[in-house]
Amino acid sequence: MYQKEHFGRLIKGALLIAGTSIGGGMLALPVEMALGGFVPSIFIYFLTWWLMASTGLLLLEVSIWFKGEANLVTMAEKTLGTFGKVAAWALYLFLFYMLTLAYVTGCGGLLRSAFPELVSEAMAPFAFVFFFGPFVFAGARLVSRLNLFMMAGLFFFYFLFVWLGASQIQPALLTRMDWRLSLIGLPVAFTAFAYQGIVPTIAHYFKYEPRPARFAILIGSGLPFFAYVVWQALIMGIIPVDGAGGLHEAMLKGQNAVVPLKNFLHDGRIYVVGQFFSFFALITSFFGVAIGLQDFLADGLKVKKTAKGRFFLCLAIFIPPLLVTLYDPNMFLIALSLAGGVGCALLLGLLPVLMVFSGRYRLGIKGPYQFFGGKPLLIALAVFVVVELLLQIVAQLGLTNWMSPA
Incomplete structure (x- = not known):
């Protein structure tokens, strides 16, 4: 009985992580990876x-050090001081707002395609927020119940798409290879594999036992990796990269x-x-990010979560992204790229490395894991993140054309 219960908790924990990773970023991956080709994209995914x-x-190691602290900002402060706290705060806001912008524009685009007349x-992003923003105002309890239905729809239509699209x-479309251009999709890949924000929750769920939490x-x-490989093969195997209506044009x-x-x-x-x-992938990601930003x-x-407080929080969540959409309502890929290449890379990639380095070698913390x-x-991981960040800066500022197709 104990082993069965233990296995059940392991599966629930793994699915929570997988569900956090799989979302709207999945819709951008084949587009951003198109110029590089299928095989290079799989290498980037791995x-x-x-x-x-x-x-x-x-981050699990740090969570076990500070049992009960389910907050990245607090852990950053304890390991890196005031600078760590401020940096984590700023990166959190940047990441959540970029993701909110991406999902508002992405969902707005779906709304427009469904009702073009x-x-x-x-107005599509504003219409989306008008219809779905009230769910965020209602709070996490309603959204969590709704999200069960949304996640069921996400998995159902994913497997149905795989079944229908395989034929x-x-x-021949999967033979394209350009390793240099495959780097274009690296920032979005960071977003698609992001889940670290719930690691403190996972640690608490497993009562700070390292072994089951690690598994x-x-x-x-790992589950999203295999889901993304199948998805990539379907999209890139059906849609040509070049030519009218292809993946390059979509990008x-x-x-x-x-x-x-x-x-x-x-x-x-x-x-x-x-x-x-697309709808279920974007809407589940939207609700997760919006509720997370509301809590943060x-x-x-x-701010107390009274009706007045929640209304103020919703204004703070949605007004900045909606103002950006007035400049460009098609910022889905750009916002996801910035979220992954800057927000995820620094907050979920570099910050855990710095916290562990400081905790182990500056503060002398030793834990059970x-x-x-x-x-x-640790140095190799930090270098990888810094190189990715430099590529992101170069690409966004247009300082060079080395990542442009010939």
Whole structure:
């Protein structure tokens, strides 16, 4: 009985991590990785999974040091001082607002595609917030119940899409390879494999026992890797990269991976299923990010969650992204890239490395669990994140054209 219960908790913990990772970022991956090709994209996925699994295990080590502290900001303050606290705060806000912007624009685009005669491009993000913002105002209890239905829809339409779309794959489309251009998708891959924010919760769930928590992190972060590989093969095997309506054009227009499907499918059912999958992937991510930002702002600004307080928090959550959409309502890919390449890379990639390095070698903390590798591995992880950040800065500022297709 004990082993059965233990196994059940392990599966629940792993699925919680997988569910946190799989979301809207999945819709951007094939578009951002298109120019590099299928095989290079799988290598980038594996590399990103390894980094994010490693930093997740590092964060587990820190969570076990400070039992009961389910807050990255607090742990950053205890290991890195005031600078760590301020940096974590700023990165949290940047990451959550970039993700909110991405999902508001992405969901707005879906709303426009469903009702093109009723919703204009500029008003689509506002219409989405008007209809779905009240759920965020209602709070986490209603959203958590609704999210069970949304996650069921997400998995149902994912497997239905795989089943229907497998016969449409053209193997020749998967032979493209450009390792240099595959780096374009690295920032979005950071977003797609992000889950570390719930590691303190996972540690508490397993009563700070390192072994089951470690297995849950490895299994839970590994499941999205396999889901992304299958998804990548389907999208890149159906939609050509070049030419009118292809993946390169979708990238230039800031579209998600499902939009160009209608240009190349002979079975209209697959496109409809893909649209439903897009909706569930984006809406579950939207609710998770919006509720997370609401809790973070409520805690940081000391706002009580009364009706008046929740209304103020909703204004603080949605007004900044909506103002940005007035400038450009098609910022789905750009916002996800910034969220991953800057927010996830620094907050969920570099910060756990710095916390462990400071805790182990500056503060002399020794706990019951220590991630392997010592200083060399910590330095290697930090270097990887810094290199990715430099690539992101170069790409966003347009300082060079080396990442442009020939």
